[in-house]
Amino acid sequence: MTAPQRAFSHVDESTDDVRAKVVQYLDVAASHPEIQRVRANALELFAPADGEKLLDAGCGLGEIARQLGTIVGSAGSVTALDYSAEALAVAKSRDKEGLVSYTTGDIAKLDFPDDHFDGVRAERVLQHVDDPTAALRELARVTRPGGRVCVIDTDWASLVDDGLDKGQEILQFIIGAGVFKNPAIGRTIRARMIEAGLDAVTTLPVTLRFTCPEDAGKVIPIFSEEGATALPGMVPAELSDAFFPSVQRATEQGVFLVAFTMWITVGQVR
Numbered sequence: 001m002t003a004p005q006r007a008f009s010h011v012d013e014s015t016d017d018v019r020a021k022v023v024q025y026l027d028v029a030a031s032h033p034e035i036q037r038v039r040a041n042a043l044e045l046f047a048p049a050d051g052e053k054l055l056d057a058g059c060g061l062g063e064i065a066r067q068l069g070t071i072v073g074s075a076g077s078v079t080a081l082d083y084s085a086e087a088l089a090v091a092k093s094r095d096k097e098g099l100v101s102y103t104t105g106d107i108a109k110l111d112f113p114d115d116h117f118d119g120v121r122a123e124r125v126l127q128h129v130d131d132p133t134a135a136l137r138e139l140a141r142v143t144r145p146g147g148r149v150c151v152i153d154t155d156w157a158s159l160v161d162d163g164l165d166k167g168q169e170i171l172q173f174i175i176g177a178g179v180f181k182n183p184a185i186g187r188t189i190r191a192r193m194i195e196a197g198l199d200a201v202t203t204l205p206v207t208l209r210f211t212c213p214e215d216a217g218k219v220i221p222i223f224s225e226e227g228a229t230a231l232p233g234m235v236p237a238e239l240s241d242a243f244f245p246s247v248q249r250a251t252e253q254g255v256f257l258v259a260f261t262m263w264i265t266v267g268q269v270r
Contacts (some may be wrong), residue, residue, distance in 0.1 A: 055081065055142065056080045079100070082104065118144060148266055151265050157183050161259075164258075166246065170239045186262055206264065209257065209258070
């Protein structure tokens, strides 16, 4: 089985089947109302404007980059960057109006000059990188003085449940199993931005909640059919054997509940 942390941070090195599942997951998650709610809040805080030059770092399949392209208009520009050429190819194929320019790159080593963008954003990226603070410094470096850096990321350590036997044990085991390099990154972005020298840092926590496993599985893959297959190989049998029967019982009793918090943090470059 492909190491779990490689599925998202090293898409191009995965098997064809894994790459297809990553694309499918990104599509399903992007359409989920809870992710859309987070993104709507982030867009309001980021406040893109007509004529601006923006960067979406870690753009995935490009849906937000294309949205930004409609906002900045012909007088502005949007660059979509991702580590994965596979994801960028999908993103570019969906950009029928040519609103965005696409480039592969490493968020920790951006190939742009200083003070190049009016604003940059990165969503669910820093949880996968080796040095999140260094990546934040790079985002700030390529942003002009007075420009904004917007980071949206998850605090997986906040993942909680109700109604599941051994729910916390299994969820916390997966968090600590190398799926995410920085599982608590969301709540630490504010301090990291301040450390990186950004001003006027504001942060907004948004709690996502799910009351049925089918819905949860669209954002938290362990509740999906693929997760059910992979779970026994990821965690000890005494946990995995109890997990899905407890999910079924909680669902039948109408008490299934899972929640976690994502953080939206925006800072201004000096």
